[in-house]
Amino acid sequence: MELFKKTKQIITSIEARRSFDNSLVYIRRLIRSQDDSDKKLLLLDYVQEVIKRDLHAEFQAAIFYEGYKVRKINAPFPMFFRNENGESICIVTPKEYKEVDLSNDCIFALPWRDISVISTVNMLSEIDFEYIEGNHGALYYYPINICYVHNGNHSISAGMHFKKGKIKADFCDVTPLFSNISTDGASWYNIHTNTVIEELFDFRIGLLFEVAKMKYNIEI
Numbered sequence: 721m722e723l724f725k726k727t728k729q730i731i732t733s734i735e736a737r738r739s740f741d742n743s744l745v746y747i748r749r750l751i752r753s754q755d756d757s758d759k760k761l762l763l764l765d766y767v768q769e770v771i772k773r774d775l776h777a778e779f780q781a782a783i784f785y786e787g788y789k790v791r792k793i794n795a796p797f798p799m800f801f802r803n804e805n806g807e808s809i810c811i812v813t814p815k816e817y818k819e820v821d822l823s824n825d826c827i828f829a830l831p832w833r834d835i836s837v838i839s840t841v842n843m844l845s846e847i848d849f850e851y852i853e854g855n856h857g858a859l860y861y862y863p864i865n866i867c868y869v870h871n872g873n874h875s876i877s878a879g880m881h882f883k884k885g886k887i888k889a890d891f892c893d894v895t896p897l898f899s900n901i902s903t904d905g906a907s908w909y910n911i912h913t914n915t916v917i918e919e920l921f922d923f924r925i926g927l928l929f930e931v932a933k934m935k936y937n938i939e940i
């Protein structure tokens with residue numbers, strides 16, 4: 721059984737790398753077709769938004785397709801990285817928060833318990849969403865501009881559906897990662913040591929990272 725599990729993980733990693741590579745080749749070909757920087761950025765914005773919406777919708781619908789076997793999602797990007805000097809640095813900006821609008825912002829929330837889906841949908845159909853600091857936890861990633869929910873998935877998802885409410889998320893600046901980590905769609909790597917940091921839960925997260933890095937390099 722353990723051998724089967726490891727074999728399945730290897731196959732999944734190979735598929736993730738293949739999907740990542742094929743998508744990235746296509747995206748880069750699109751961008752190379754444009755000579756003007758503004759048009760490159762316009763295309764990259766389009767690609768980024770489409771991928772974000774794709775992930776957003778999949779996480780919301782997962783419970784209907786997978787039930788109790790719905791996969792868990794980890795924080796999309798490494799919280800810590802080591803620079804060229806080997807120093808460990810956290811991407812969370814201390815005591816800085818982002819107000820996230822449940823009606824407009826791109827939010828990755830994964831409802832996983834059907835009874836909680838029922839209760840929160842029924843409740844928020846009648847009352848306003850209320851942000852409670854101890855019950856709702858999230859991370860906001862700039863400049864990719866996505867919010868990852870790690871606590872309060874069900875009520876936040878219902879709030880998104882009814883387009884009501886706001887939450888407070890810890891602010892994370894992804895830009896220092898661009899010069900310190902890389903990805904192949906299956907894992908994150910420290911570019912200074914070429915060692916694995918952690919695995920990705922979805923190759924599309926790696927694409928969002930690469931697209932954001934392209935935008936950053938054009939804009940600076």
